[in-house]
Amino acid sequence: MLTRRLIACFDIANGRVTKAVQFQDNIDVAPADVLASEMYRAQIDELIFYDIYASPEKRQTDIETVKKVAARVFIPFTVGGGVRDLNDMYEVLKAGAEKISVDSAAVRNPEIIRDGAKAFGSQCVVLSTQVKRDPDVGRFPSGYQVYIDGARKAAGLDAIEWLKRGEALGAGEICLNSIDNDGTLNGYDIPLMKKAEAAVRVPLIASGGAGKPEHLADVFSQTQTQAAIISSMLYSPRLKKNYTPKELKEYLSEKGVAIRLFV
Amino acid sequence: MTVIKIIDYKAGNAPSVMHAVTHLGLQAEFARSADDLAGASHIILPGVGSAKATMDSLEEMQIITTLERLVLQEKIPFLGICVGLQILFEHSEEGDQKCLGWLKGNVKRFDNARVRVPQMGWNEVRFTDDTESGYFYYVNSYHAIAAESTDIWATSDYGEKFTAAVKRDNIFAVQFHTEKSGEAGLTLLRRFLSC
Numbered sequence: 001m002l003t004r005r006l007i008a009c010f011d012i013a014n015g016r017v018t019k020a021v022q023f024q025d026n027i028d029v030a031p032a033d034v035l036a037s038e039m040y041r042a043q044i045d046e047l048i049f050y051d052i053y054a055s056p057e058k059r060q061t062d063i064e065t066v067k068k069v070a071a072r073v074f075i076p077f078t079v080g081g082g083v084r085d086l087n088d089m090y091e092v093l094k095a096g097a098e099k100i101s102v103d104s105a106a107v108r109n110p111e112i113i114r115d116g117a118k119a120f121g122s123q124c125v126v127l128s129t130q131v132k133r134d135p136d137v138g139r140f141p142s143g144y145q146v147y148i149d150g151a152r153k154a155a156g157l158d159a160i161e162w163l164k165r166g167e168a169l170g171a172g173e174i175c176l177n178s179i180d181n182d183g184t185l186n187g188y189d190i191p192l193m194k195k196a197e198a199a200v201r202v203p204l205i206a207s208g209g210a211g212k213p214e215h216l217a218d219v220f221s222q223t224q225t226q227a228a229i230i231s232s233m234l235y236s237p238r239l240k241k242n243y244t245p246k247e248l249k250e251y252l253s254e255k256g257v258a259i260r261l262f263v
Numbered sequence: 264m265t266v267i268k269i270i271d272y273k274a275g276n277a278p279s280v281m282h283a284v285t286h287l288g289l290q291a292e293f294a295r296s297a298d299d300l301a302g303a304s305h306i307i308l309p310g311v312g313s314a315k316a317t318m319d320s321l322e323e324m325q326i327i328t329t330l331e332r333l334v335l336q337e338k339i340p341f342l343g344i345c346v347g348l349q350i351l352f353e354h355s356e357e358g359d360q361k362c363l364g365w366l367k368g369n370v371k372r373f374d375n376a377r378v379r380v381p382q383m384g385w386n387e388v389r390f391t392d393d394t395e396s397g398y399f400y401y402v403n404s405y406h407a408i409a410a411e412s413t414d415i416w417a418t419s420d421y422g423e424k425f426t427a428a429v430k431r432d433n434i435f436a437v438q439f440h441t442e443k444s445g446e447a448g449l450t451l452l453r454r455f456l457s458c
Contacts, residue, residue, distance in 0.1 A: 121312040260385040260398040
């Protein structure tokens, strides 16, 4: 049976992991490859790295960090931030990543999804999207609007319509981050995930809001969401209690969630 | 002497396999042409992307004749990964592609009405021999249907039971990404490289 996945998310600046609350106020945590290796040993299923300054600084993703991580962890990982064209994608994959995440770049140029899927296969292209509740259901029938550029700028797109378009263009997986819930530690946006799973058939990743183990059990038991992103719970110095991936998996396994767990 | 050759083509993920082999304390070389395969004690064919892109790449590299001589006649241990398993069969539904035909059977798409495609994540793999069963990482929309049951080395379930790994003489192939399946995957890779 295919298991649900726990994905550790790292925001990277200068090769180091940082932690922000609602896209602001970053604090330094650890070198990316060191923390990645620690999470790998503690049974995390997958990793995602966002090079958070690559886009604003208009430079390519930090390839050296990707290579360092690839030499130390033997689970799949995704890289995002600063990926704008096929050549950027090729560099990231050749450095040892499995998947490329496209976000703002895909909103500006949706063809990047199609081109990437054609060149490397759909499984390599993760469409990551920042969405926020929007009461203007005339313009945004799903009740959610897409935001870009570190969630600072409204894109004018309905979230669910955008996911459907991304899937049609060839995205192999969709990571949906709730701006409203991000950093609140109050749980995932479950209504959002339910809308998404009814609209698309590719695997979905829930992101934003995880603060305690119950939140993972909630999203996995109440939706078909295949994977969930965790970050603060694992390593945020702001939280009194951090959990290891293994602790979270033991909890989920007791709750009856299908999860990869070994002794 | 162990001389490991990893076939490196444009759409493949040869660097990830290289990282895993290096981590095991072994040395490997990328093979980008038929000449590069000379002297191989073990050959690994990694795979991501489509059966068609992979077959096209191998044909472009003009590597198939040499590969077939080394694997089918000289019986050099061979490991195919993901699409590297699929192209060993006769035909793939993906792009209606004729494949190598080393093994009898063909490659079909998962049923999108029953399961989300691609299958992406960790699934339980049950081996038919004493290899330890466990969770391995998959990313695939297509899976092989081996015509000869003796070729089947392992199975998994995704809406239906499918061929997770095959083994025939010196030919080994896995549908999952053993290089990205944590310690279980590394153990399997080490076992292949010590045969």
